[in-house]
Amino acid sequence: xxxxxxxxxxxxxxxxxxxxxxxxxxxxxxxxxxxxxxxxxxxxxxxxxxxxxxxxxxxxxxxxxxxxxxxxxxxxxxxxxxxxxxxxxxxxxxxxxxxxxxxxxxxxxxxxxxxxxxxxxxxxxxxxxxxxxxxxxxxxxxxxxxxxxxxxxxxxxxxxxxxxxxxxxxxxxxxxxxxxxxxxxxxxxxxxxxxxxxxxxxxxxxxxxxxxxxxxxxxxxxx
Numbered sequence: 452x453x454x455x456x457x458x459x460x461x462x463x464x465x466x467x468x469x470x471x472x473x474x475x476x477x478x479x480x481x482x483x484x485x486x487x488x489x490x491x492x493x494x495x496x497x498x499x500x501x502x503x504x505x506x507x508x509x510x511x512x513x514x515x516x517x518x519x520x521x522x523x524x525x526x527x528x529x530x531x532x533x534x535x536x537x538x539x540x541x542x543x544x545x546x547x548x549x550x551x552x553x554x555x556x557x558x559x560x561x562x563x564x565x566x567x568x569x570x571x572x573x574x575x576x577x578x579x580x581x582x583x584x585x586x587x588x589x590x591x592x593x594x595x596x597x598x599x600x601x602x603x604x605x606x607x608x609x610x611x612x613x614x615x616x617x618x619x620x621x622x623x624x625x626x627x628x629x630x631x632x633x634x635x636x637x638x639x640x641x642x643x644x645x646x647x648x649x650x651x652x653x654x655x656x657x658x659x660x661x662x663x664x665x666x667x668x669x670x671x672x673x674x
Contacts, residue, residue: 482536594646
């Protein structure tokens, strides 16, 4: 089974799970990325009766406009019932690295605001120890170099993401070689650096369910 087919199957499984809990008061959270786009495709084809959806990026919002689902702001809702998103890397504890598409801050906000966070991935994204994928950090422009110096003290190698601005109007540095033996601690340490908006380690709010697409089908990882 090729990678795209795996992404599609994990998205279909997510819809199966979400569909059981949908009603007129349901608010969906929609992530960003190629795997999430398969989930949005399903939503675009279905005629769903729910309160609406909150998107983590302008790109996802634009794509979801093909559906009959009302697009809401997080400020307009009490909570998100289901948040569906992909990941760039994950481990067996359901901790993630996200932000390859640059939407990490909004993704983390939506994940934190959700009752159930469903992460849809293919088996190429698995690592015993996180760190194969660099950790994206969204930064205030003024502080980019200062933050880079701080993460170098942590052993990281920061690389400025050229010609990229987030939907929030900020820059991103991608940090290689960070010590991620305890992702939770590294996540908190980075976020304490002045000028950091958010980083792509999802450990303090990790996934509730990971839907892992493999050659032999979908594996559901949860507590």
